[in-house]
Amino acid sequence: MLLPDFTNSFWAVLLSFLLLCIRAGRTAKCPQQCICDQIQLRVACVNKNLTQVPSTVDEITVKLDFRGNNIQELPSGAFKHTPYLTHLSLQRCNIRRVKEGAFRSLGRLVFLNLADNNIEILYQESFDGLSSLKQLFIDRNRVEEIQPGAFSQLGFLNLLSIKHNHLVYMPNLAFQGLQNIKWLRLSHNSLNYLDTEAFAGLFTLHRLNLDHNALQFFPTDTMMRLPEVTHLHLSHNPMTYLGEDAVSMAKLTHLFLDHMSLQDLVNTAVSKSPNLVHLDISHNQLRVLQPFSEGSPKLARLNLAGNPINCNCYLRPLREWAIRRKVKLLGTCGGPGHMSGESLEAVYPKQMRCQSQEAMLKAEFEEATRITPPPTQASGNEIKCPNNCVCEAATNHSSCENRGHTKVPRGFSPETRLLDLRGNNFHYIPSNSFPGVAQVVSLHLQRCKIVDVEGGAFSGMKGLIYLYLSENDLTSLSHEAFKGLPKLTYLHLEKNRFADFPKGAFKLLPSLLALHLEDNAITKLEPGILTGAKGLRGLYLTGNAIRSFSPGALDQASGLDTLHLGGNNLTKVPTEALSKARNIKELRLSGNLIHWVGPNAFKPLEGSLKELYLDKMGLEKMSENSLAGVGPGLRSLFLEGNKLEEVPDFHPLTSLEVINLAENPLMCDCPLLPLRLWIEKVNLKVRATCANPPEVKGQKVKDVHVFKACPGGGNQPAKPTGTSKPGRRLKRRSISVRCRFNKHRCYKTDK
Numbered sequence: 001m002l003l004p005d006f007t008n009s010f011w012a013v014l015l016s017f018l019l020l021c022i023r024a025g026r027t028a029k030c031p032q033q034c035i036c037d038q039i040q041l042r043v044a045c046v047n048k049n050l051t052q053v054p055s056t057v058d059e060i061t062v063k064l065d066f067r068g069n070n071i072q073e074l075p076s077g078a079f080k081h082t083p084y085l086t087h088l089s090l091q092r093c094n095i096r097r098v099k100e101g102a103f104r105s106l107g108r109l110v111f112l113n114l115a116d117n118n119i120e121i122l123y124q125e126s127f128d129g130l131s132s133l134k135q136l137f138i139d140r141n142r143v144e145e146i147q148p149g150a151f152s153q154l155g156f157l158n159l160l161s162i163k164h165n166h167l168v169y170m171p172n173l174a175f176q177g178l179q180n181i182k183w184l185r186l187s188h189n190s191l192n193y194l195d196t197e198a199f200a201g202l203f204t205l206h207r208l209n210l211d212h213n214a215l216q217f218f219p220t221d222t223m224m225r226l227p228e229v230t231h232l233h234l235s236h237n238p239m240t241y242l243g244e245d246a247v248s249m250a251k252l253t254h255l256f257l258d259h260m261s262l263q264d265l266v267n268t269a270v271s272k273s274p275n276l277v278h279l280d281i282s283h284n285q286l287r288v289l290q291p292f293s294e295g296s297p298k299l300a301r302l303n304l305a306g307n308p309i310n311c312n313c314y315l316r317p318l319r320e321w322a323i324r325r326k327v328k329l330l331g332t333c334g335g336p337g338h339m340s341g342e343s344l345e346a347v348y349p350k351q352m353r354c355q356s357q358e359a360m361l362k363a364e365f366e367e368a369t370r371i372t373p374p375p376t377q378a379s380g381n382e383i384k385c386p387n388n389c390v391c392e393a394a395t396n397h398s399s400c401e402n403r404g405h406t407k408v409p410r411g412f413s414p415e416t417r418l419l420d421l422r423g424n425n426f427h428y429i430p431s432n433s434f435p436g437v438a439q440v441v442s443l444h445l446q447r448c449k450i451v452d453v454e455g456g457a458f459s460g461m462k463g464l465i466y467l468y469l470s471e472n473d474l475t476s477l478s479h480e481a482f483k484g485l486p487k488l489t490y491l492h493l494e495k496n497r498f499a500d501f502p503k504g505a506f507k508l509l510p511s512l513l514a515l516h517l518e519d520n521a522i523t524k525l526e527p528g529i530l531t532g533a534k535g536l537r538g539l540y541l542t543g544n545a546i547r548s549f550s551p552g553a554l555d556q557a558s559g560l561d562t563l564h565l566g567g568n569n570l571t572k573v574p575t576e577a578l579s580k581a582r583n584i585k586e587l588r589l590s591g592n593l594i595h596w597v598g599p600n601a602f603k604p605l606e607g608s609l610k611e612l613y614l615d616k617m618g619l620e621k622m623s624e625n626s627l628a629g630v631g632p633g634l635r636s637l638f639l640e641g642n643k644l645e646e647v648p649d650f651h652p653l654t655s656l657e658v659i660n661l662a663e664n665p666l667m668c669d670c671p672l673l674p675l676r677l678w679i680e681k682v683n684l685k686v687r688a689t690c691a692n693p694p695e696v697k698g699q700k701v702k703d704v705h706v707f708k709a710c711p712g713g714g715n716q717p718a719k720p721t722g723t724s725k726p727g728r729r730l731k732r733r734s735i736s737v738r739c740r741f742n743k744h745r746c747y748k749t750d751k
Contacts, residue, residue, distance in 0.1 A: 029058045036061075041084075045069065053078050063087040070094050076101035087111040095119055104129035115139040120166075122150040133157055139185075140164040152177035161185040163209075168441060168465050169489055169513075172197035178205075185209040187233070190417065190441055192465055193490065194222040204228060211235040211256070214418060214441060218246045227251065235259050235280075238397060238418060248272035258282040258303070271295025282306045282331065288314045291321030304331035304344065311339045311347055313354035320349050384413040391416070400424065401444075408433045415439060422446040422468070431456040442466040446492075449473060455480030464488050470516070471495040477505035487511050494518040494540070501525060507532025514538040518564070521545055525577075527552030538562035542588070549574040554581040566590035566613065573597055579604035588613040590638070599625035609634055615660070616641035622648050631655075639664065640687070646671050650678045659684060665691035668701060670710040676701055677712075 030036035031054040034045040043061045045054070047068035052075075057064065061082050071093045079085060083105050095117040103109065109130055119141040127133070133154055143165035151157070157178055167189040174195075175184070181202055191213040199205070199222060208229055215237040223232070231254045239257070242265045247255065252273045262284035270276055271293040279299060283306030292299060302322070309315065311333035322329050329344040339347065385391035386409035389400040398416045400409055402423035412419065419440045426448045434440070438460055450472040458464065464485050474496040482488060488509050493502070498520040506512055512533050522544040530536060536557055547569035554560065560581040565574075570592040578584065584605050590613045597619065602609060606629035619642035627634070631652030639647070640660040645667040650656070651674070666672060668690035679686050679702045688701040696704045 029056050031056045055081050057082050060084055065089045066093065067091045068093070072096050074098045074102040077104065078102045080105040082106075083108070085109050089113045090117070092116045097121075098123070098126040100125040101128055103127060107131050110134045113137045114141070117141050119143055121145045121147065123147055124149045125153075126150060128153050130154055131156065135159045137161045138165070142166050144168070146171075146174045148173060149176065151175055155179045158182045159185075162189070164188040166190060168192055168214075168487075170194045170198040173200055174198055176201050178202060181205050183207040183209075186213070188212040190214050192216070192442055194219045196221045197225065198222050200225050202226060207231040207233075209233045211237070213237050215239060216442070218242055220246050220248060224248050230254065230275075232256065236395075238395065240264075242266060242269040244268045245272045246270075247276075250274065252276055253298075254278045254280075256280045258284070258306075260284055262286055265289060267291060268293045268295065270299075274298070277301065279303070287334070289318050291317050299325070299327055301328050302330065304329060307331060308334035309344065310335045311342065311344070311352050312336060313352055316349045316352040319344070319347065319352060323349070383415075384411055386411045396439075410435065412437050418442045418444075420444040422448065424448050426450055427452075429453045429457040432459050433457050434459075434461055437461065439463045442468075444468045445472070446470045447472070451475070453477060453481045456483045457481060459484035461485060462487065466490045466492075468492045469496070473497055475499065477502040479504045480508065481505055483508050485509060490514045490516075492516045494520070496520055498522055501529045503529045504531060506530065506536075509533060510535065512536055514540070514562075516540045517544070519543040523569075524548035524550070525553040526550050527555060529553055530556040532556070534559070536560055538564075540564045541568070543567040545569055547571070549577050551576040552580070553577050557581045559583060561585045561608075564588040565592070568592050570594060573601040575601050575604060578602070583608050585609060586611040589617065590615045592617050594618075595620045595643075597622045597626040599623040600628050601626050603629040605630060607633060611636040613638045614642070615639060618643055620644065621646075624648050627653070645692075647675055649674050651681075656682070656684065659686055661686065661688040664688070666701060667692045668696050668699075668704055668706055669693070670707070672701070673707050673710045673712060676707045 030043070031045060033048040033050065034043050034054070036043050036058065041060060041062040042065070043057050044065040046065055050069040051071060053066065053071070059081060062084055064082060064085055064087070067089050072095060074095060076099050085106050086108055088106070088109060088111065091113055095114065096119065098119065100123060106129055110132055112130065112133060112135070115137045119138065120143060122143060122145070124147045127150065130153060134156055136154070136157060136159070139161050140163070143162060144167065151160070154177060158180060160178065160181060163185050167186065168191060170191060172195040175181070181204055184202070184205055187209045191210065192215065205226055206228055208226065211233045212235070215234065216239060218239060226249065228251055229249055230251055232249070232252060233256045235256050235258045237260055239260045240263050242262060244266050245268060247270045253275050255270070255276060255278070258280045262281060263286070265281065265286060267290040270279065273296060275298055276296045277298050278301045280303040282303045286304065286307040287310050289304070309331060331344050333339040333342045333344065333347060383391050383393040385398065386400065388403045388405070389398060389409055391398040391413060396415050396417040398412050398418070399420040401420050405424040406426065408421065408426060408429065414436055416437050417439055419437065422444045427450060429450060431454045440461055441463055443461070443464060443466065446468050450469065451474065453474070455478045461484065465487055467488055470492045474493065475498060482505065485508070489511050491509070491512060491514070494516045495518070498517065499522065501522050503526065506515070509532065513535060515533065515536060515538070518540050522541065523546060525546060525548065527550050534556055537559060539557070539560060539562070542564045545568065546565065549570060554577050557580065561583050563581070563584050563586070566588045567590065570589065572594060573589065582604055585608055587605065587609060594617045597614070602612070609630045610633060612630070612634060615638045619639070622644065626648055632654055634653050635655055636658040637653065637656060638660050640662040642664050644664040647661065666688060675688065679688070686702065690696045690699050690701055690704055696706060
């Protein structure tokens, strides 16, 4: 271990010596406006209103401080005259764009600070050439988009900070190439949604900051892709609920969920995080909490401060659990009155009693009267808010949920980011219904009995990303219903009354990525249904009545990567239609009426398909070549709940990670031998159970020994299989030998 250190030291000394020799043999250069330290090899040009990087900076400069200038654009090769830089500070330079190759000559740079500028897009090759960079700061800019591959050249980066920007959506593989990243800071953005693979490839990440964003749900699937994360900060996100197994992170030790809107937290929410030590759920709206399941044996500190915790008999199990497990509870009782303000650690379980129901209702009423503010009145110190609504200045959230409004309220603050109007009685959304709220990112209109949306109804909502129109009575949509929504990315129309696909309604949505139309009554998919939605990535049609799928239905969907068609009336795989959407990664056909899958059914998705759901369809037969072409890339295959007696050869599925064959009447005889051999070969848990012959019914395919008598199944005699008798075993072997000649199924023929 000493040799590498000695070698590194030797080269460091040699480089310093060479630099000194170069410096001694030439006249040092220094720009007129700058201060140059020839001993430390530093140059400072701070607050000089310079519009470009001076070309007269000495070539051997190691640290360059260029804060407080007016560059606006960093051109390609901006630092080609200073190839020895290790530290570069460019804060407050009004930089709007970093052009391709701006840093290409800085192969020795380890520190780069671009904070407090006006950068909007991180382009694919913005950081090309920074092969040694370890710390990158892009805080307090206007970053809205991270293009794929933006960080692909930063293989040695340890810290990436993009705090206080305008990010609302994180796409798949956004941070591809960060092979040594330890800390990723994305605090103080407007992130509403994280794609499942948003953090894919960050196998060395230990700390992730997502606090002060707009996440409404815990991104379980996304976080599961982070195997080494120990500290996760999600404070100040508008989450209201944490469900079963929501947090599934093997090495997580510290989880911060404080200052959110949590009203309920299931006691198994963190059961899949066995190393969790510290859980902070302070300053939420939790009144009672159940003891945590045994899935978090190391939990030692639970912060409940700032919650209206009611220290009555319902909290007693948690207190007893904390004492038994030696978990420190932080926080105080919010009630009942005689315990208000008492430390949770100081209250003994026997003190936690319940009053009569009448007394409890009276106490709750008194407490609600005491803490609920009166309806918002306009005043100089209050945020603008319509009558019968609640508006929060700190989070820029406004809610009129379940208030019985018959018209869309007006008068919300222009700073509003989340607008919740669900559960009202609007029936009709006229044109220009939302004036003055251009910054709203998420609009909730679920369960509002809406039957019609007039053209231009959302005009002016230029910042809208999420639109929820679920659970209404819509049967059709105007072609201009979504006019004026250039950034709309996620559109929810599930649980309405569409009998026909709302063709033409999406032509004005250039940014649409996900379209939800689940649980409607759509019967057919015609050509041109996705006209205008060229960037669509996810189409969700589960639970309709689709029986007809035109070959041209997906003509406009070249970028589609997720297609859900489960629970419809399809009788065959729409192979021809899939040929227009060759980038699909996830295809769900569960619960259709497809009884046979023919050869090359998924061939159009060769090279792209990762997850395939063919479960609960009554599937009786799959052609030997039904999965041709998808083998090398397929990761998940779901075939449970069908009527399969045989299955195709799975040997080509070399990347498979999940397979489910449960609840199929598999015939465990010679034709199934390839499956038996494959199960032995792969390192997978394969749920496959025999249904026939009767003597092995209910046994796992991998455990039965009938295959040993089949050609290629081994020469060892078959072992008894539970209830089988030695005399019958010989007869079954003779039947199996017969298969060698006729290659048909080996039926029992003994009389």
